[in-house]
Amino acid sequence: MRALHPSPNPPWAAYLQRFHADRPGITERILNRCHADGIDPYQWCAQPLADRPGPILDLACGSGPMADRLHGWIGTDTSAAELGAARDRQRGPVMRASATRLPIRTGALDTATCSMGMQIIDPVAEALSELARVLRPGGRATLVLPAGGPTPWRHAVTYGRLQVALRQRIRYPNDNRLRPAALRQATTAVGLQVSDDERLAFTLPLDTAAHADELLTSIYLPGIDPARLDAGRRVLAGRIGSTLTVPLRRIVLERTEASG
Ligand SMILES: C[S@@+](CC[C@H](N)C(=O)[O-])C[C@H]1O[C@@H](n2cnc3c(N)ncnc32)[C@H](O)[C@@H]1O
Secondary structure, eight states: OOOSSOOSOHHHHHHHHHHHHHSTTHHHHHHTTOBBTTBOHHHHHHGGGTTOOSOEEEETOTTOGGGGTSSSEEEEESOHHHHHHHHHTTOOOEEEOOTTSOSSOTTOEEEEEEESOTTTOSSHHHHHHHHHHHEEEEEEEEEEEEOSOOOOHHHHHHHHHHHHHHTSOOOOTTTGGGSHHHHHHHHHHHTEEEEEEEEEEEEEEEOSHHHHHHHHHHSOOTTOOHHHHHHHHHHHHTTTTEEEEEEEEEEEEEEOSOOO
16 A cells, blocks of 8 residues: 555554455444434534534545535545545545645644544544644534443443453553543644543444444454454344444544644
8 A cells, every 4th residue: 555654553554454445334334323312423423513614624534424414524534445435425525645644734624523533543643733733723623432431231241241252352542542631631732622522322223143243343453363253243142133332432622723
């Protein structure tokens, strides 16, 4: 793959490229089926941007599900396969670029969003700095991220058993950097202010084995032993015909002053 921006962690970058080349649109297929309070996670991500003028830049846009929830959408992603999936769905314009080096003028945008990307983008500090750079003062961005809760205890038990079966915790590279205190510090440093940080438990129906399998596949598990994946599959098989909670976190960022 052409280097869009050299990653400080080449094995992780290569893993991500392969993962999304093999299964473009996987995040959209799962999150489109999640609901809480009558909305899906993408609608939740778009809510704080409802009154904003376009264009709205979507970082790590994947197959572009946010395009259907926002006016004036522009998508960017490093994965050619994901961007191809967006084009196949007549979503555009899209450009292939890393969130850590955006081909966009400083202060050119009022609004941005990033659904399920900041937990994996490497390095996240550069992505936050770029986000601050391209937003004008008074600009706003929303981020949606995986969260550790809220999860009803019965579903927490399933996640616990799943992690035992996988013999690893379900974690993302930037989890520590995105903890509330660390995020506040990192964003303040670049001229962004966290104006809202909340969590919502979405419900994902697992009607079929294929749904359960896709959920398992969607978890980034570099180098996992196939036998561990089979063990994870057996845990999720116990929930087919039922639902699983998918807890998510939504952060609203406001652009304050010019970053140094
Ligand atoms: C979990 S998917 C989310 C896709 C989409 N936003 C959604 O919610 O359906 C993460 C996306 O981040 C992209 N990605 C990873 N690192 C990136 C980077 N440095 N810059 C831009 N996109 C990146 C991947 O290619 C993938 O499409």
